[in-house]
Amino acid sequence: MSELAGQCLCGALRFVAAAPSLFCGHCHCRFCRQAHGAAFVTWVGFPQASVRIIADADALHWYQSSKQSRRGSCARCGTMMFFESTIAPGETHVARACIPGAIDREPEGHTFFDQKVDWVTVNDGLPTLASDHPRLAGFKEVGR
Ligand SMILES: [Zn+2]
Ligand SMILES: [Zn+2]
Numbered sequence: 121m122s123e124l125a126g127q128c129l130c131g132a133l134r135f136v137a138a139a140p141s142l143f144c145g146h147c148h149c150r151f152c153r154q155a156h157g158a159a160f161v162t163w164v165g166f167p168q169a170s171v172r173i174i175a176d177a178d179a180l181h182w183y184q185s186s187k188q189s190r191r192g193s194c195a196r197c198g199t200m201m202f203f204e205s206t207i208a209p210g211e212t213h214v215a216r217a218c219i220p221g222a223i224d225r226e227p228e229g230h231t232f233f234d235q236k237v238d239w240v241t242v243n244d245g246l247p248t249l250a251s252d253h254p255r256l257a258g259f260k261e262v263g264r
Pocket of ligand 2: 147148149150151152153232
């Protein structure tokens with residue numbers, strides 16, 4: 121598995137990324153949930169330089185979701201696909217659900233777990249990090 125590829129619902133926004141990925145994890149923060157209209161969002165991180173975004177004309181829309189972070193979506197169908205932040209410099213995070221099939225790793229944990237919605241049960245035994253964990257401290261102001 122040297123390359124991973126994915127696309128939005130309508131296909132106007134696509135990407136190819138070189139393996140290996142950096143991480144894979146479920147994010148329960150309010151920003152992710154709201155932006156994706158979902159209980160939580162599973163992200164796969166890549167070095168920014170290894171991700172090639174391929175977009176039909178004007179199909180890539182960046183939304184500045186906070187001072188430090190932006191979220192990339194398809195302007196045609198609305199699929200939320202990318203996350204970049206100065207808090208995680210040099211990385212592009214891609215929505216796992218946009219990549220069909222297996223990737224080079226399984227989800228490794230849950231972040232911002234204290235913000236998890238009450239109407240979903242998580243019992244996969246994976247590690248959980250709360251918002252005040254040192255590894256997430258940088259995201260505190262931005263909600264990620
Ligand atoms: Zn689309
Ligand atoms: Zn998040």
